[in-house]
Amino acid sequence: MTIFQTIIIAIIEGLTEFLPISSTGHMIIASSLLGISSDPFTKLFEVAIQFGAILSVVVLYWRKFLSFNKLNFYFKLIIAVIPALVLGAVFSSKIDNLLESPLTVSITMLVGGFVLLFIDSLFKQPTVDKEENISLSKAFTIGIWQCLAMIPGTSRSAASIIGGMQQKLTRNLAAEFSFFLAVPTMAAATGYKLLKAWKENPEVLQNKNNLIALGLGNIIAFVVAMLAIKFFIGFLQKYGFRLFGWYRVIAGAVLLVLVLTGYLK
Known part of the structure; x- marks a missing residue:
């Protein structure tokens, strides 16, 4: 992988x-278009740089994450991340295989797009507008919804936000809880990938160029993610999810054509 x-x-x-x-779907397609080979380091890189992105959540919401007076907040995140930890461990190899499939991405982009087109009208009467009012059962259910994102192209953010709105959270609170939930989820995924790489392909982590790429990738992902989060919350308050739905539908349709015509493999 070049700089x-x-x-x-x-x-x-x-x-x-x-x-x-x-994010995973976009990285899979971008890697295919850029001609990046699907080797062990590429698979590790596409997961490990998510750690840089989730650090942006800790920085932006540092008062929440560093407030140890609210242990119930951490307990909710632990409960919510359990489904992803269990299913991720059980289906790790199958998930890795799906990460090489642009066809899977195109289909899930389309399906998820249609869902986002109607999500605002499906959940019109939220009753939970504060994190303190999210029960443990609601947190666990949102964690189950998040597991849909193990299918590339689904979007971890979309799955957990939809799950939150289905549990009567306002769309802003659902988005924020999705951000919070990303921290333990992606930290666990990154740690697992690094440990797996160290055991199975230690040379990947001993290569100086690979380490530079990981460091640079995490720094860039961190900075860009901070800007994206600020944009997303503001946009969501004004316009909802419809534009994202149309983007997914159009992008999914284009990708499907490219895959079926053999341009993307």
């Missing part, structure tokens, strides 16, 4: 990690 390719993929990760349009 140029590293920068492009990291920018894409930072822009899309917290938007409901699938």
Whole structure:
């Protein structure tokens, strides 16, 4: 992976990690278009740079994350992340195989787009507008919804936000809780990938160029993600999810054509 390719993929990760349009799906397509080979380091890189993006949440919401007077907040995140930890461990190899499939991305982009077109009208009467009012059962249910994102192209952000709105959270609170939930989820995924790489392909983490790429990728993803989060919350308050839905539908349709015509493999 060249420096140029590293920068492009990291920018894409930072822009899309917290938007409901699938960061993994965009990275898979971008890697295919850039001609990046699907080797062990590429798979590790596309997961590990998500750690840089989630650090932006900790920085932007540092008062919440560093307030140890609210242990109930941390307990909710622990409860919510359990489904992803269990299913991620059980289906790890199958998930890795799906990460190589532009066809899967195109289909899930389309389906998720149609859902986002109607989500604002489906959940019109939210009753939970504060994090303190999110019960443990609601947190766990949102965590189950998040597991849909194990299918590339679904979007972890979209799945958990939809789950939150289905549990009567306001769309802004659902988005914020999705950000919070990303921290333990992606930290666990990054740690698992790094440990797996160290055991199975230690040379990947001993390569100086690979380490530079990981460091640079995380820094870029961190900075870009901070900007994306600020944009997303403001946009969501004014316009809702419809534009993201149309983006996914159009992008999914274009990708599907490219895959079926053999341009993307």
